Each structure stands twice: as structure tokens, then as C-alpha cells.
Amino acid sequence: MEKPSLPSVNKMLKNHRGALEISFGWLFALIAGAVILFLAIYLSTKIIGTSDETISAETGKEITVLLNPLETSFETAQTTSITISSETRINNICDSISPFGKQALQLDQKRFNEWTNTDTDISSYNKYIFSEDQIEGKTFYLFSKPFNSPFKVANLIYLTSADDVYCFMNAPTEIKEEILNLNQENLIVDNCTRGSIKVCFNGGTCNITVDYSDGEVKKGKDILYFYEIDDSNALMYAAIFSDKEVYECQVKRLMLRLEQLALIYYDKELLTRKVGCDDNLGTELIQLSSLADNLNNSADLNVIKINAEDITLKNNVRKCLLW
Amino acid sequence: MVNENHQRVLHSSCNPTESRRFFKRGQLKIQQMAFMLIGVTLLFVFVGIFFLAINLYDVQKTATSLEEDNALSLVSKLANSPEFSCGNSFGSSRSNCIDFDKLIILQGLSSKYQNFWGITKIQIRKIYPEDETICTEENYPDCGIINLLDKKVNSTAFTSNFVSLCRKDLSESAIYDKCELALLMVASEDSG
Numbered sequence: 001m002e003k004p005s006l007p008s009v010n011k012m013l014k015n016h017r018g019a020l021e022i023s024f025g026w027l028f029a030l031i032a033g034a035v036i037l038f039l040a041i042y043l044s045t046k047i048i049g050t051s052d053e054t055i056s057a058e059t060g061k062e063i064t065v066l067l068n069p070l071e072t073s074f075e076t077a078q079t080t081s082i083t084i085s086s087e088t089r090i091n092n093i094c095d096s097i098s099p100f101g102k103q104a105l106q107l108d109q110k111r112f113n114e115w116t117n118t119d120t121d122i123s124s125y126n127k128y129i130f131s132e133d134q135i136e137g138k139t140f141y142l143f144s145k146p147f148n149s150p151f152k153v154a155n156l157i158y159l160t161s162a163d164d165v166y167c168f169m170n171a172p173t174e175i176k177e178e179i180l181n182l183n184q185e186n187l188i189v190d191n192c193t194r195g196s197i198k199v200c201f202n203g204g205t206c207n208i209t210v211d212y213s214d215g216e217v218k219k220g221k222d223i224l225y226f227y228e229i230d231d232s233n234a235l236m237y238a239a240i241f242s243d244k245e246v247y248e249c250q251v252k253r254l255m256l257r258l259e260q261l262a263l264i265y266y267d268k269e270l271l272t273r274k275v276g277c278d279d280n281l282g283t284e285l286i287q288l289s290s291l292a293d294n295l296n297n298s299a300d301l302n303v304i305k306i307n308a309e310d311i312t313l314k315n316n317v318r319k320c321l322l323w
Numbered sequence: 324m325v326n327e328n329h330q331r332v333l334h335s336s337c338n339p340t341e342s343r344r345f346f347k348r349g350q351l352k353i354q355q356m357a358f359m360l361i362g363v364t365l366l367f368v369f370v371g372i373f374f375l376a377i378n379l380y381d382v383q384k385t386a387t388s389l390e391e392d393n394a395l396s397l398v399s400k401l402a403n404s405p406e407f408s409c410g411n412s413f414g415s416s417r418s419n420c421i422d423f424d425k426l427i428i429l430q431g432l433s434s435k436y437q438n439f440w441g442i443t444k445i446q447i448r449k450i451y452p453e454d455e456t457i458c459t460e461e462n463y464p465d466c467g468i469i470n471l472l473d474k475k476v477n478s479t480a481f482t483s484n485f486v487s488l489c490r491k492d493l494s495e496s497a498i499y500d501k502c503e504l505a506l507l508m509v510a511s512e513d514s515g
Contacts, residue, residue, distance in 0.1 A: 028356050032363065039367065054382055061389045064441075068396035071403055099435045126404070127441045150404045259433065261405055267428040275493040318496060320491050323410035 016245030052116045056107040059084060063105060067127055070144040071155050075225075079143035079182050081162075086110055092159070093121055094249035097104045098275070101253030103127045128250050129157045130242040137161035141184050147234040149304065150312040151265065153258045156234045158241045160186055167192035168242070170201045174211065175233065194239045199240055208240055213261055214256075215302070219244070225298040227305040229312060235301075248297050253273035254290040255304070262289035265322050277320035342399040383514045390511035391479055398484045398509045401440065413489045413500040421447065423490035426471065427463045429466055433472055438457065443478045444510040449488060451504040464490055474512075481508040 057094075063082060070078050074118050087110035095102040103122040139162035144155045158168070165186045168179055179187050192198055200206035209218040217224045217239035224247050226235035239247055266285040288307050295304065315322055402419045402499060406429055408421035426447060429436065447469045451508040454467025491498055 017390060023355070028360075036363070036367070044486065046326045050378075054385075058385055060390070061393075063387075064390060065396055068393065068400050071400035091427055100439055122478065124441055151377065151410065152408070243490055246490050257405075260432070264406065264432075268422075268424045270472045271424045271428070272491050275491050276496075277491060279480050315395070321410070 008123055020230070026049055043103050051119050052111070053120045054107065055109065056118040056121060057120040058122070059088070060105045062085050063090075064108075064122055064124050064127065067129075067142070068122075070142060076142055077178065077182060078306060079184050082139050083139045084109075085138075086140055087136065089115060089134060089157070090131070090140065091121075092131045092135075094246055094253065096249050097255070098254035098256065100110050100125045101249070102207040103129055103250075103253070105129070125152075127157060128154050128254060128310050130238040130246065130250055131159035132241075132243050133246055135159065135164070137163045139252055143182055143184060145232050145234040145237060147254060148230050148232065148260055149254075149268065150229055150308040150315065151261060153254055153261060156238050156254075158237055159302050160241055162186050165193060165196040166199055167196040168199045169204070169206065171199075172201065174231065175201075178233075192312065197263050197284055210236065210240065212236070224248075227301050229305060239298075251298050251301070252295065255295045258304075259289045259292040262286070263322050268322055272320055272322075278318045280318065281311060281312055281322065284314065340418075342446050360426060362476070387479065390442075390514065391482070394479065394482045394511040397440060397442060397497045398507060401509065402484070402486045402507055406436070409489050412491075413502065417487065418427070419486045419490075421482070421486050421488050421505065423464060423488050426469050426488075427460065430458070430469060430471055431460070432475075437472065437474065440472075442472070442509050442511050443474040443476050444481070444508070446473075446490065446508045447471065447486075448506045448508065450506050451502055458486075464492075477513040478510040479513045481510050483508040491500040 002240065022104075053248060066080065066082060089108040089110075091106040091108070093104040095104070102123050102125055104123040106118065106121040108115045108117055110116075141160050141162060143155055143267065144157045146157050149151050167187060167188050168175065169190060169192065171179070171189065176189050179189055197208065198206040199208040199210060201210050201212060202210060205268075207219070209216070210216075215226045215228075216228065217236065222244040224239035224244060226239050228235065236250075238250065242250070262285045266282055266289070269277070269279060269281055269285070281314065284307065288304070288311060291304055293309055295301070359437075402421050406425060407421045409417050409422045412422060413420065449467035454465075456462060456466040456468065458466035458469045483506045484506050486507045487502045489500055489502040492501040493499075
């Protein structure tokens with residue numbers, strides 16, 4: 001094979017000059033620069049994401065801690081508010097898994113006019129928050145009421161955004177008074193403002209209709225059932241402020257707690273019998289516990305109500321009250 | 324400059340010693356750059372780890388502080404929760420009153436209530452009259468310490484609140500309410 005002559009090699013190199021003009025130093029600088037830039041962008045995105053998750057988790061936990069003082073002793077209702085520095089969307093996540101279900105709050109915050117979706121949720125097992133499944137705003141109002149059936153089961157917490165104004169029309173006097181006493185800015189009575197959510201107590205074209213005597217709250221096509229054996233109206237407010245999914249799940253969780261409490265009172269009756277206290281509620285408490293365990297949805301609450309009323313009467317005539 | 328290189332390449336292709344020296348120099352440059360690359364990467368990794376460590380420490384500190392806040396706010400309200408509270412069983416409604424009977428029953432249900440309050444330890448200690456005996460179903464009510472919850476995890480120091488510990492007792496065939504002074508103590512998880 002013939003060797004190429006020197007002028008022809010020179011010609012070849014001349015033709016490929018462009019390829020040889022990038023020195024190794026330049027090539028290294030370009031590759032290293034690209035890698036460093038890519039890493040910097042990737043890590044910044046990750047760090048911003050993690051910081052969003054952290055903020056969401058911290059705020060969620062702070063809210064959960066703030067809910068502790070809402071545990072009432074003998075007060076009828078308590079109210080408080082939370083203001084978060086940036087526009088926030090609270091996702092109310094409820095899980096009715098045994099033994100007591102789970103309440104979780106997941107917070108998304110607005111950044112550059114976009115909602116940052118976070119996966120971190122803050123869970124608690126002893127809180128019952130009633131709200132729409134997603135509420136938005138900067139200021140949120142919370143008020144709580146004890147739920148008794150027939151003994152105290154839990155404090156129900158109602159979470160609303162300051163942006164959602166609820167207007168109660170033709171409400172019974174005790175409800176009107178209670179709302180006025182709460183002094184919560186987004187709860188108004190009769191003089192409804194434009195854009196407010198109208199809650200009617202005697203029918204009419206409203207966003208929410210309450211049938212007080214039948215224990216029903218109608219929201220569009222959904223009907224949520226409630227009952228009261230005292231005058232607290234705790235479940236009625238719960239049905240007004242939450243959507244069907246959250247309400248049904250929280251009611252199921254309440255029944256899980258009621259089931260356990262009924263068994264505790266059953267054991268207490270056995271204990272107090274040793275010192276001479278009466279023994280008249282055993283069967284009813286076991287029955288109540290079993291009914292609570294088998295509750296499917298709020299439509300079954302009426303059976304619990306009948307049983308709870310019967311137990312209340314029997315407890316009131318005891319020598320030693322069980323609760 | 325480029326032409327000089329071309330000349331060197333052409334020249335070295337003819338001279339084997341020159342050619343070896345030229346490639347050795349190239350190898351050295353590649354080695355230098357490889358070391359440089361490793362150095363730069365390591366620098367970034369160390370800086371990253373340093374910032375992550377600071378960040379993680381802050382998150383852990385915040386988590387512990389929030390858990391402590393939770394315990395602090397819970398201890399003042401725990402006595403009023405239905406599992407503890409006296410309700411109306413001892414005459415009029417009492418705040419910060421714990422039903423001793425319920426506690427001893429609850430002690431047997433600790434596995435069910437393990438995560439319920441979001442804290443790691445709950446202890447109720449009778450302080451007047453003082454009694455160091457740990458309560459069991461057998462020695463109840465002649466005892467003074469109830470360990471209601473004791474998770475085997477790192478915990479913060481106890482936060483406490485004074486409560487009255489009440490139960491029904493019998494004296495010469497008459498049932499009466501016996502209330503004693505006690506301390507309700509709770510501890511939360513220490514994430515740090």
C-alpha cells in the first residue's frame with residue numbers, strides 16, 4: 001500500500017482544522033461547566049422542594065399543636081384563629097382505620113402564583129377536624145364543641161377559611177345566640193352579604209339546608225345525618241362545615257372512640273360495684289359499643305341516639321354516676 | 324500555533340522518542356484533569372454534605388421543639404379528655420380531675436392507645452399522700468404510680484401538671500368520693 005505524501009497529509013489536516021481547534025482544556029471546561037451547572041440546578045430544585053416540604057410539615061404540626069388548647073373541659077365552645085404568612089391550601093385527610101382512625105393535614109403553599117404540592121402530612125389520632133376537604137386562605141378560624149353520646153366522646157373542631165363567610169338564616173334562637181357569642185368574623189346571622197354561603201333552617205334556596213327536627217343537613221345532592229342528645233349541636237355544625245366524605249369518615253372515627261369508651265365505662269361499672277355502686281348499665285354499654293362498631297354511615301346514627309338516650313336516663317338515676 | 328502543533332505531530336510521527344514524550348505529556352495532562360475533576364466533585368460533595376447536615380440538624384431541632392410544645396400544651400388539657408376526666412361522677416363538674424378507676428382500666432389498653440395522644444410517656448404520680456408503689460390490677464387502689472404509656476424511644480424530660488385523682492371508696496357502708504393530689508406527667512419524642 002502506498003504511503004501518503006507530506007503535502008497530502010498537510011492537506012488532510014487543513015481540512016480537519018475545525019475539529020482540532022478545541023483544545024482539551026476548553027473541552028474539559030465545557031464538560032465540567034455543564035456538569036456543575038446541571039448539578040447546581042438539580043440540587044437547587046431539590047433543596048427548594050425539600051424546604052417546601054419542611055415548611056408544610058412545620059406549619060401542619062404547629063396547627064396540630066394549636067388545636068390542643070381547643071380541648072374543652074366544661075365550656076360549651078371555644079374559638080381561635082390561625083394566620084399563615086403566605087396563601088395556604090389545607091387538605092383535610094381523614095382515615096377511619098382501626099383502632100381510632102387518623103386525622104392528617106397536608107399544606108400546600110402558593111409560590112410565584114402556583115400551588116406547591118407537598119407529600120408530607122401531619123397526622124394525629126385524637127383530633128377530629130371538620131372542614132371541606134380543601135380550604136384556601138391566609139387566615140383560618142377554628143372553633144370546637146364537645147360531642148356527647150351519652151358521655152363525652154371528643155371535641156369536634158370546625159376549620160373554616162376567613163374567605164368563606166357562612167350566613168345563618170332563620171336559625172333557632174339558641175344557635176343564633178351561640179354564633180353571635182362566638183364572635184367569629186366569618187359566621188354571620190341573617191344579614192347575608194353577597195358571596196356568602198347561605199345556611200337555611202326552614203328550607204328555601206340556600207347553599208346548605210338544615211332540617212333541625214329530622215337531623216339532616218342537605219348540601220346539593222348530599223344529605224348528612226346528625227343527632228344530638230344534649231343541646232350542643234356539635235354534629236350539626238360538623239355537617240354544615242364539612243363535605244360528605246370528611247363528615248362520614250370523621251363520624252366513623254368518632255364511633256370508633258365511642259366504642260372504646262363504652263367498654264371503659266363497662267369496666268368502670270364492674271370496678272365501682274366492688275365498693276357498692278349500682279350495676280344497671282352493663283348490657284346497654286356493651287350494646288352501644290357494638291352498635292358504634294357496626295356503624296356504616298351517618299344514616300345509622302339514629303340507632304345510636306336511641307341507645308344513648310336510654311343509657312343517659314339510667315345513668316342519671318344511679319347512686320354513683322359513671323360519667 | 325495550530326500549525327506549530329501540526330508540525331510537531333508530523334515531526335513526532337517520524338521520530339519515535341519525540342512521539343513518546345508528546346504522548347506522555349498528554350497523559351500527564353489527562354491525569355491532572357482527572358485529579359482536578361475528582362477534586363472539584365469531592366469539594367461539591369463535602370459542601371453539600373455540610374449544608375445538608377446543618378439543614379437536618381435544624382429540622383431535627385424544630386421537630387423536637389414542636390414535640391415539646393405539643394407535650395406542653397397537651398399536659399394542661401389531657402386531664403379533660405374523656406379517657407381521663409371525672410366528668411360529673413364526683414359531684415359537680417371538675418376541671419383537671421382524673422378518674423382513678425378509668426386510669427387503671429386504661430393501663431390495660433395501652434397497646435390500643437399507644438399512638439393516640441402523639442406522646443411517648445404518660446405517668447400519673449400521687450404526691451399527697453405520697454406512695455411509690457407502681458399500680459397494677461392486683462394492688463389497685465393501694466398504689467401511687469401509674470405508668471400509662473411508656474414507649475421505648477428517646478424522650479424529652481417530663482412536663483407536668485397538678486391534677487386531682489378521684490375514685491369512689493367505701494367507709495362504714497357509705498360510698499364517698501376520695502380525691503388525692505397527683506402529678507400528671509407527659510414526655511414527647513426527642514428527635515435530636
